[in-house]
Amino acid sequence: MPEQLFQFLVTGITIGSLYALVGLGFALIYNASDVVNFAQGEFVMLGAMTAIALLNAGLPLLVAAVIATLLTVGVGLLLERFAIEPAAGASVVTTIIITIGAAIFLRGVALLLWGKDFHSLKPFSGDAPIQIGGATVLPQSLWVLGVTVVLVALVRAFFNRTLLGKALLACAFNRTAAQAVGINVKVMLRLAYGLSAGLGALAGILIAPITFSSYEAGVMLGLKGFSAAIVGGIGNPMGAVAGGVLLGVLEALGAGLVSSGYKDAIAFLFVLMVLFFEPTGLFGHKASERV
Amino acid sequence: MPSEISSAPAPPAAGGDRLLEVIGLSSQYGPVRAIHQIDLGVSAGELVAIVGGNGAGKTTLLHTLSGLQPASAGRISFDGQDITRWPPHRIVAAGICQVLEGRQVFAPLTVEDNLRLGGYRQRRDSAWLGQQQERVYTLFPILAERRRQLAGTLSGGQQQMLAIGRALLGRPRLLLLDEPSMGLAPLLVEEIFRVIVELNGRGVTILLVEQNARAALAIAGRGYILETGRIAKTAPAAELLADDDVRRAYLGY
Numbered sequence: 062m063p064e065q066l067f068q069f070l071v072t073g074i075t076i077g078s079l080y081a082l083v084g085l086g087f088a089l090i091y092n093a094s095d096v097v098n099f100a101q102g103e104f105v106m107l108g109a110m111t112a113i114a115l116l117n118a119g120l121p122l123l124v125a126a127v128i129a130t131l132l133t134v135g136v137g138l139l140l141e142r143f144a145i146e147p148a149a150g151a152s153v154v155t156t157i158i159i160t161i162g163a164a165i166f167l168r169g170v171a172l173l174l175w176g177k178d179f180h181s182l183k184p185f186s187g188d189a190p191i192q193i194g195g196a197t198v199l200p201q202s203l204w205v206l207g208v209t210v211v212l213v214a215l216v217r218a219f220f221n222r223t224l225l226g227k228a229l230l231a232c233a234f235n236r237t238a239a240q241a242v243g244i245n246v247k248v249m250l251r252l253a254y255g256l257s258a259g260l261g262a263l264a265g266i267l268i269a270p271i272t273f274s275s276y277e278a279g280v281m282l283g284l285k286g287f288s289a290a291i292v293g294g295i296g297n298p299m300g301a302v303a304g305g306v307l308l309g310v311l312e313a314l315g316a317g318l319v320s321s322g323y324k325d326a327i328a329f330l331f332v333l334m335v336l337f338f339e340p341t342g343l344f345g346h347k348a349s350e351r352v
Numbered sequence: 353m354p355s356e357i358s359s360a361p362a363p364p365a366a367g368g369d370r371l372l373e374v375i376g377l378s379s380q381y382g383p384v385r386a387i388h389q390i391d392l393g394v395s396a397g398e399l400v401a402i403v404g405g406n407g408a409g410k411t412t413l414l415h416t417l418s419g420l421q422p423a424s425a426g427r428i429s430f431d432g433q434d435i436t437r438w439p440p441h442r443i444v445a446a447g448i449c450q451v452l453e454g455r456q457v458f459a460p461l462t463v464e465d466n467l468r469l470g471g472y473r474q475r476r477d478s479a480w481l482g483q484q485q486e487r488v489y490t491l492f493p494i495l496a497e498r499r500r501q502l503a504g505t506l507s508g509g510q511q512q513m514l515a516i517g518r519a520l521l522g523r524p525r526l527l528l529l530d531e532p533s534m535g536l537a538p539l540l541v542e543e544i545f546r547v548i549v550e551l552n553g554r555g556v557t558i559l560l561v562e563q564n565a566r567a568a569l570a571i572a573g574r575g576y577i578l579e580t581g582r583i584a585k586t587a588p589a590a591e592l593l594a595d596d597d598v599r600r601a602y603l604g605y
């Protein structure tokens with residue numbers, strides 16, 4: 062039984078890492094603009110699907126992954142420039158609806174490009190399971206974990222150690238003051254969208270060998286990432302990471318101990334409970350929290 | 353050590369000697385007219401005060417100058433350039449730095465980070481930034497002591513010092529101060545005003561906005577009286593202090 066629990070934990074942390082990266086993307090954009098970007102899940106889908114297409118076209122995995130990430134960053138920047146920026150000054154709700162529209166549009170484009178079929182990426186280092194402490198771990202899980210740890214550390218260092226990162230935070234804390242010291246908030250917004258898109262794409266590429274991907278894959282992932290961000294206290298980047306891992310683990314435990322049919326329901330029930338008892342999330346609100 | 357704190361050269365403005373020249377400036381919030389047909393000028397080296405009651409339009413005027421609020425009519429020229437429609441980050445880069453009403457420091461960041469962000473537009477000139485930061489710490493030793501402390505944990509007076517320090521790191525050729533005395537105990541107000549005079553003495557051109565008319569006019573060379581969004585009167589500060597109408601309305605005696 063403890064071995065089984067350990068197995069669930071490994072599965073949960075793997076999928077939770079993915080939610081963490083998607084949640085981090087939500088938090089970045091929320092911080093910069095108070096907007097929840099519902100196209101975040103589509104970044105994940107685009108990263109995965111583009112990487113798969115490029116790999117099938119004969120490119121090596123690493124090259125395909127890099128190009129897919131850069132292309133998705135490009136899509137994020139285009140979204141910001143041509144859908145978000147023209148609506149500057151519109152209400153937050155309006156902007157959120159724009160992101161929902163963008164998500165539907167991106168899904169449509171993916172449907173046209175790749176059809177309704179499910180696609181899969183071959184694992185980065187084979188699929189021979191590794192035995193760790195009685196649990197079976199896929200090499201791809203280690204990739205997911207390792208890259209997530211590195212990405213989260215990089216994002217942390219970006220906020221804690223670079224002036225650009227602090228400028229982005231400053232926009233979240235006090236936009237007027239940020240403008241008054243000469244920070245170009247438009248540039249910061251583009252940066253947030255570009256970063257979020259890149260994180261989303263990498264998450265999609267990492268997970269593509271484990272779960273199948275299709276034009277619709279972003280919908281559920283987006284919701285889970287959004288949940289992670291809410292659980293963590295939306296706008297708190299490291300809270301979103303913790304929220305994602307927590308969500309993944311709960312899901313895996315629920316699927317393993319109760320029934321896999323309930324895993325999404327368990328995740329969303331958990332989010333509702335967090336919102337009910339701790340409306341600002343488990344890890345506090347953006348302005349009161351250092352990353 | 354003259355003009356050390358700014359160390360931004362203030363060459364003579366093209367087309368007249370006004371560093372800042374404002375003509376017919378208006379601004380509104382939707383249909384609400386906040387400032388109307390403002391004419392105003394500041395020459396390099398001056399300390400000019402704008403006084404007026406609550407809601408007179410002082411903050412709106414400063415925000416319009418720094419690009420935080422769009423002008424609906426009129427023209428702002430700085431150093432001979434028309435900056436009326438420039439975005440705020442470009443105006444800061446040109447040398448107009450604003451200390452916002454109510455300090456508005458970045459509370460969850462450290463004192464040092466606040467100052468570094470103040471120097472955001474000068475970020476490529478790290479040598480100058482390092483020197484300027486030391487000058488700010490010399491000017492406000494308490495900030496040096498608390499440089500690793502979060503700005504939100506500072507007292508009101510210390511936050512005001514930090515807000516001024518942050519603006520000084522923007523390399524101001526014109527410093528806009530919005531009610532620096534607001535909410536401070538008299539002793540602290542004295543301290544802040546002493547610093548303002550000192551900065552001006554070192555060559556920083558200052559436009560000071562205040563409800564505390566007596567204190568502001570006491571240190572300013574010239575003053576403007578702002579009433580319901582219009583300039584009601586302008587004169588040397590000493591004349592305004594002696595003016596019967598001004599005394600009745602703003603000085604309370």
Ligand SMILES: Nc1ncnc2c1ncn2[C@@H]1O[C@H](COP(=O)(O)OP(=O)(O)O)[C@@H](O)[C@H]1O
Pocket residue numbers: 381384385386404405406407408409410411412413
């Ligand atoms: N954001 C805003 N929206 C609508 N009206 C505003 C806003 N800010 C200020 N006002 C109005 O503009 C006028 C001038 O305000 P303000 O510039 O803040 O004056 P002061 O700084 O002299 O107290 C006031 O009548 C005020 O109610």
Ligand SMILES: [Mg+2]
Pocket residue numbers: 410411412453531
């Ligand atoms: Mg005001």
